[in-house]
Amino acid sequence: MEKRPWPQVENKDFGDAAVVIIGAGIAGMCTAIDLIRKNNCRNFIILERGSGIGGTWNDNRYPGCCCDVPSIMYSFSFEQNPNWSRKYPGQEEILNHLHAIAEKWGLYRHTRFNSAATDARWDDEEMKWKTTVKICGDKDSEYSSGYTITSDFLVSAVGQLNEPKMPSIPGLDSFKGKIMHTARWDWSYDLEGKRIAVIGNGATGIQVVPELVKVASHVTQYIRTPGWIIPRLDTSVSTLQRLAYQYSPPLLWRHRAEIFTWMDNTFKKVVWNPENPESKMARQWNRALLQATWPKDEELWEKLTPDYPPGCKRILFSDDYYPALTKPNCSLEMRPISRITESGIEVEGGDVEEFDLIVCATGFHAGAYFVRAIDVQGEGGRPISDIWRHYPQALYGISLESLPNFGMLYGPNTNLNHSSIILMIEAQSNYISGLVEEVLYAKKLGLPLAITPKKDRLEEFNEMVQEKLKETSYSHPTCNSWYKSPDGKRVVANWCGSVVEYQTQLSKIAWSDYDVKGAAAEVVLKGKKEKKIGRVVEETMVSNMALATGVLGAVAVVGGCLLHANGYLRRFQRR
Template sequence: MAARYQQPVQNADYSNPTVLIIGAGISGICMAIDLIRRHNCHNFIIVEKSSYVGGTWGDNRYPGSRCDVWSHLYSYSFEASDWTREFSSQKEIHTYLVRTAQKWGLYEYIRFNTIVEEARWSDRLSKWETAVRVSSGSKDAETTDSYTITSDFLVSAVGQLNSPYYPEIPGINTFEGKILHSARWDWNHKTERKKIAVIGSGATAAQLIPEVAKDAKNVTVFQRTPNWVIPREDADIPQWRRNLYRYVPGARRRYRAELMDIRESALFDAIVTNDENGKDLLRSMSLDLMKRQIQNNPKLIKNLTPDYPPGCKRVIISDDLFSALDQPHVALETEKIKSITSDSITTENNEYKVDMIVLATGFRTIEFLYPIKVYGLEGRSIQDIWQGGARAYLGMTVESLPNFAMLYGPNTNLGHNSIILMIEAQSRYISEIIKKVCEAKARNKSLALSPSQQTVQLFNEEIQEKLLKSTYANPTCKSWYKMEDGLITNNWSGTVIEYQKLTSAIRWTDYLVSGSYAKTLTDSNTSHVGRVVEETMIGRFGMKVLFITLSSTAFFVWRHLR
């Protein structure tokens, strides 16, 4: 007879799964698939506040939305895709995630339009009690508009880019035109012949400005600080290459590995470290692009040139931003917004009449888990645990929160590579912990574990020491990577490979383990997790020699077997 954790949740145990996953985006999908394919665990629920899978790639449907990482790196290692462009659009990425969820049968496990309001660890039950609310207007809400899910393990897959940030500008609520956040785009509201204000000039703004400028009457971009912008060099992937990746064994994986090498070496040095040669290269790429695309407008060039090193803030990639900003009907405003009225935006010296305001103001990135309320051992709140800034062991597990883990948590964001590589490493690690909890439950035993305070403290002291030497810590710029006091809570301090190796085994001595199954872990000391090797192992010359050798061998065998 199969253990309970191997069986999907049925009506009788509708609110009592072994595992509860919050979020059906990239992280939640990866976590669910790993539970199935690595540990044959099916007794889990995914709750998703939206009506669709895909997370940020379902939310960010604004014009021009696309990925800033090469398509062949922005996919799961275990689920390849026939990408059509070097940098995929939002639509293609979202379709990929929907297709992956369908292939693995995840819709059976997902409860849409379900909002998590509070998660509380029960010391008495040694389980999580998670209060959820069903969105009004749905059929489920006619049955019950809220209920509590009791689980042995809780996984947060809400990520860092899920709660839009709405700026507090005097008078913003008096505006009578259309206001929308880029992550909540309303395609029913057209931009043709509109006077549009774009507040923000980061990566999102860089993608949507060229698109809305195509048919708007005029566009005013309100920029707080300029950004380093380098060419995207996007292009269609020709059919012959797509066929090569599809039919030639190893070709797609090899291409992905070479892209990985570029991001992990040259790009890492240029963006994350204080390598001056790399920084000079990025500067020259940005300035050359600016000079090519902006004609006879020295003031615009000056206002678009940063005074901080590349990498301090997110480096933007775009093939058309500068040319879009140089159009007669597009204006760049660098003065701080003073107020908003019913039909205009005012700065210290200028007033702009507008019909539509687009907030390209990003997300509440340093408020992890927001707005979910979380309470751990003895009712200790996450606000209390994270006084002074969010922190977690390996960016995943948190002190005083037993049987809890998060994907894309504190200090796991990247400035140089694909976040999916990090998410896969985290999912493998977390699924191994969950496996032990499932084993205990199958034997009618108990198991609860959380990292010790010392473990979390030592880990974070080490990465903060490294981050202080990185470009992210440069005091000349503010970014969503860090808090007001300069503490970097979002970004990882090293390469992806370093993180993969660090998470390739679980040291149970790093955890406070309790329950009747605890001795099994303390006796084993460590558990092997492994990692997906993404980088190239053989250089191009070696590949050429290998190809010639294999071809010669195949020809020799063919001749002697004719």
């Protein structure tokens, strides 16, 4: 067997690794690939409690499931996909794309499926993480019910939206029919001819209803508050366009840059000022859709118009949701649900409707579930429940107080509601790779190293974030969303600025932000104030006109050179 120097060597010990990554979704995959690309390290283990790669795109398989971000934005910058079939890709196409990336980078051999991390504890003496793994698969559990992995660095890539939230409605457990959450869809259940209730009207609710209406005898959707819905304008991507992207990648990069820049700039205008032209345009688009769907029903227009500003919650995109509500086998119920009976749903006023199936499009447990049901304990055995006893917060949404050599992706205040979360994840993964690089170097020297954010810097950063968020539509008094803490006093999920601002913030590691301990500390720092790690620049830096002028200028220069060379050659031949 070929012998390679550490850390290029892969895991020689089943219970030992340089890095443990919890979660095999987009965030975990990105971190793993960065370890390979930037740290030349394959000494890592990915723990995935499910049976496949893909995270949310492996979990969510309900009818109509698709992305509400343009497909050209929904891929890693280093693995841009020129072959999306539609402007907005469906779940299966996205999952297939992620499978191809996992195969290309050899991630499967590092991933342990049906393996749930139940707790992770920092060992102060060894300066290492001890992660306990519970084996969920029946066959694998015959060998062992669980084990512990020792690692030098721990990465949480579990995301914010992975624990389905069932509605708190009296009588839910008494229903004799079928109940399923959209994130746990049972495809063995036959929908044909069934009477179906859908609870919820967020991004998932408006995607599943149009599909259910096609096969059910009747669908009733129960909603509490309407959402801002504007046209998706979904189209297929032509073969010619795909070929152009495939054989001329700069065209793909430019198109992606234009969409990225537009989305980032529009965010600033909509979220930061509910009365600006872009926000008013969203209102106008929504009203136009309502009027086109129900031309004479002004009362319904008002009922389906939110009382909160656009941007408070994620603006929803759909071409077929409102039309689905007009079908004779579909109805909308806006009266509050009183209780669920053995055979159906009773609303305020006493009316009861019977159903065969209740679909809960009711979202996920957010906020406190940044590390899911994992008992994380840091220095001195301090649990994360104590670290986050007030509100979840982290330095740049990544590093936590009292948790050395720990990185979190898609953590507190890093969510977006206007663009691709992959853009944020790449910046976080790049930053974490910079921290891991120092830990790997220390390990290579045989010296311990612990990197922990300073409490005062962490608090300073989060106060800055919260002050900025107070000015946004997320904090509007009429806005009630999962972005906020349970008491509604703090926005704990969303970032306070643009994607570019976040990427720029993470383009370097300031060592003044951290306490660096261990015998390798002096070797790592060596009097350095910061470590530059850079960022991916995808926004448009020049206008299309300037770009075209530059291209034409370059063509002219090349053409002039060719003509000059041709003339010189002719003169030479005459001699």
